[in-house]
Amino acid sequence: MKMADYQGKEVLVLGLAKSGTEAARILLDLGAVVTVNDQTPYEENQAAKELEKLGATVVCGSHPDSLVHGDLDLMIKNPGIPYRHSLIQKAMRLSIPVVTEIELAWQIAPCDMIGITGSNGKTTTTTMTAKMLEGGMKTPVAAGNIGEVASKEAYRATSEHVLVVELSSFQLQGTRHFNPHIAVFLNLVEAHLDYHGTMEEYASAKSRLFLNQSEEDFLIYNLDDVEVSRLTVDAKSRCIPFSTSSAPKGGSFLQNGMIYILGEPLMRVEDFALPGEYNLSNALAAATAAVLAGANREQVRRVMMTFSGVRHRLQYVDTIGDVTYYNNSKATNVPATVKALEAFGNRKMILIAGGLDRKLSFQGLKDPMNQTAKAVITYGETAEQLAMTAKEAGVPTILSAETLQEAVEQSRAISEPGDIVLLSPACASWDQFKTFEERGECFIEAVRKIKEETP
Template sequence: MKQSIYKNQNILVLGLAKSGTEATKILLRLGARVTVNDRTPIEDNEQAKQLQDEGAEVVCGSHPETLVHEGLDLLVKNPGIPYDHPLIKKALHMRIPVITEVEIAGEIAACDMIGITGSNGKTTTTTMTASMLENSPKNPKAAGNIGEVASKVADASLPEDILVVELSSFQLQGTNRFKPHIAVFLNLIEAHLDYHGTMDDYAQAKARIFRNQSKDDVLIYNADDPLVSSLAEQADSTCIPFSTQRIVDGGSYIKDGDIVVLGEVLMRRDDFSLPGDYNLSNGLAAATAAMKAGADPEQVRHVLASFEGVKHRLQYVDTVNGVRYFNNSKATNVPATVKALEAFPGERIILIAGGLDRKLSFDDLYAPMGQSVKGLVTYGETADKLAEAGRSAGVETILKTTTLEEAVRKAEEISEESDIILLSPACASWDQFRTFEERGDTFIEAVARLKEDKL
């Protein structure tokens, strides 16, 4: 299949970045005739120049609609490009398939795949799953949003490997035949509606992770999430639930303080390394997927007991003068911040929040802020809205700042020994930062400078 499926096809790759670049290289090697179209002019586009040297036709700086024509067999889009892009609209109107590079990964992989999706927790679960599969009969290769482009890893895969792929709704919407052998569906909350349009469209994009599965495949799903559970009822797969709230038949759960995975008691819940029920939920999902794929239970147990988390996802940063600092920059929406606050029951928290104003409500923060937040420091476009939310929640101390660096300083000023200062913005980063990673790194650097000043 690797050698023939795309041979002699006329393919347009729209948008480069990492995914488009890797997809083009693979398609060229598989014998396709590839045209690359990217908005960055060729003189400033090193990736396009490289692909041109490798045999691709390159059109950069604009998006001529003539690139989509009757002789085009396939359009491969960068996941971030919306479906109202003129070239994509024209292709769909002409019934030309529009895919993302994840579809290519599924077609060319020489081994089984575990696909992991959900609104929150994908990276943590993917990382844990891959770690749990170490020292097993299968050689785990993590890919997707977690690091290497999925198609690149799939192209180099061997039968003895197993791909563990983090999948976004943007990637999944661009799939037609894609089918991981094991699919993991973590949760579903209102997100990315500026891209998908409606909650139903967003949910249906996520559900593509199992749409092509058969009874021989496995869907591991969150029984505590009503929408995920409802979608799972439509699956033809062998469905395995997991739950932190109740015992679920044939699945994974907590019983009498024990973590039970597929009927096997692995360890005490108190020995799990990460805070919060949502991390426990991720751990159950990862353990279930890993054990279904043949992981050694002892390795699964070791990861559950020792996993230190993923950078920018409730990451412990440092302790300064008895105050612990946590970086949860990945919390780009309200539900993620709610879960972060709930991860520290009984603690005194100073919350740093703010970012891009997407005109969304912060009402769901009232209850958790009222329970544990002693101080709120806001910044960025949503500083005023979040401050108002804090007042409605009864937070005793509220400070508004302009930048994240200033917010860290203000949070330290109102802190006392044993407090937690938590960056969990509840907003996207794009008002002041290019990515949530850049935002988290800025927080880490601000904490380091603060510590130096205190020495």
């Protein structure tokens, strides 16, 4: 189905929020017959009211079974709505395509697309890639989870643009023909099993990133990640590995203190701006994608030497009394926190961790806690489990708090000059916060308050 094919087609948009609202606007503009269905009551639903004025049929407050019928051509679902939803199940029984707006974005984009996914590092890599492409052959536009809705940016793009799209497993599971010219697969660890059910289903969703690629397309993949390497072995695209531990031929890697991109030296490792091997890994992926998309190598080098990171991703917050504070609120799983703990070498730190209890193991934190943590402060639903892990790791000081603000105050009381206070929760934020961004802002505000109260 291409752009012209939407004329007169019956489309149900299930769930509005940002992505559903933009998809509905575009489909109406393309001549589709659009019905939008959202749980929020009509009286409180400004987006639904605006779409109604544009010609959409609006059903709010409930999900009537009659919305899905034999004449329906397509359902576009909000990525967060699980597939067990009754309307989605009915659509699937009737063989009605069920997609996310990422599929729509790819269909209507008049330009090349770089698709970036992975369990961790997506936003950092997407941001770096877009910055590296600035001043190059095409104008980069970052979209997806990182900012503007992908379909909105695709609809207003021209052939002179290149879309750099951050993709979640939720979005990718709802694709059918989606095919970015350049795909980047960063890593894969256990995550979102409450949505996908099993690790196999999660991996399958991620693999849709390159499922439809051909030998004319590129797949940039992490050779150091066993699962990623296994999943990409049968890819039809031109596969380009990146690695921080080996030097794959024709790929991107580190060797003798130098960073190589596509087999060619770019710069010294010591000149890279961000701490941690995982940031180097993300940078290798970003630089490889950017160069393949036509970036100037000098611009790639400049970004790698000056990039200061992304908010809530190992973000430097402040230094107060020679104690340095880092906000890594985006670390919603154990591997992300492990990488953060390893990023600072042998410097001792006070780790603040905790959040939503997804019944996952924290055993992977034991060794890095033992090696780097002088203290661990836990809070939230997982406070007790994380405190037990810290005890098993032999951490000298273990404290628990009711809230993140209280945890930051406790860190102030036990910190000494030269320490790092690191918020890296290893858990989702939804026990006390709506988003990881809100959690990160809470940490930043708590640090700001400490600075105000410090003589």
